[in-house]
Amino acid sequence: MAKNAGKNYFFALIPDLSGLLDELQKLQGIKNITTTLPLHLTLFYFGELNPINNKRVDQYFARLPEKLTDKITLQVRGIDSFKDGQGKDTVFFLTVDSENVRKIHQELFSLFHDIHTDTFDFVPHISLAFPQKGITQQNVADIHRLFSGVHELSCNQFALASVDGQAIQVEKALLL
Numbered sequence: 263m264a265k266n267a268g269k270n271y272f273f274a275l276i277p278d279l280s281g282l283l284d285e286l287q288k289l290q291g292i293k294n295i296t297t298t299l300p301l302h303l304t305l306f307y308f309g310e311l312n313p314i315n316n317k318r319v320d321q322y323f324a325r326l327p328e329k330l331t332d333k334i335t336l337q338v339r340g341i342d343s344f345k346d347g348q349g350k351d352t353v354f355f356l357t358v359d360s361e362n363v364r365k366i367h368q369e370l371f372s373l374f375h376d377i378h379t380d381t382f383d384f385v386p387h388i389s390l391a392f393p394q395k396g397i398t399q400q401n402v403a404d405i406h407r408l409f410s411g412v413h414e415l416s417c418n419q420f421a422l423a424s425v426d427g428q429a430i431q432v433e434k435a436l437l438l
Contacts, residue, residue: 269424270309271319271433273370274302275363276419277336277388282408286391289404300432302421303336303358303388306370308377315377322373323422326436334417334438336360336386341406354405355387358415388415 279301311319336358344353367384390405421435 269426271424272307273305274421274423275417276300276302277415278418334362336415338412354390358386
């Protein structure tokens with residue numbers, strides 16, 4: 263893992279969205295988030311890691327091939343958005359569910375609860391896009407139309423990613 267001060271780290275699952283990504287890129291009024299990292303489900307957010315915790319995270323990642331023996335499939339429940347204080351959409355996301363994801367998150371929380379920085383309940387979701395200024399109802403309808411037929415997604419990577427300001431990158435990835 264890179265050991266740069268100021269970076270925040272997280273574990274993520276990266277689903278296979280091959281055909282949908284091209285369509286998402288074409289939508290007007292939407293800034294796609296895939297310019298920094300593939301669409302992903304954040305499993306566990308660490309924040310900055312000191313050398314001891316960095317080693318713990320690396321050791322966990324090294325054991326993943328023997329732990330992740332089952333295929334990870336996400337059931338898509340719908341499309342929603344986070345809203346700002348004025349009720350405007352700030353991020354569109356797919357709400358997803360998976361027993362395997364919940365088990366992995368619970369394991370991560372029990373192993374790393376001492377460095378866990380999130381203060382909210384885990385809500386599995388995949389952020390899709392940020393609305394641009396002046397988003398229209400048609401833009402919102404386009405996102406719903408694009409993902410309305412998606413009921414399941416298979417995850418093809420487990421990644422350790424980092425964010426440094428606006429730049430997000432995959433530090434390590436395990437193909438599933």
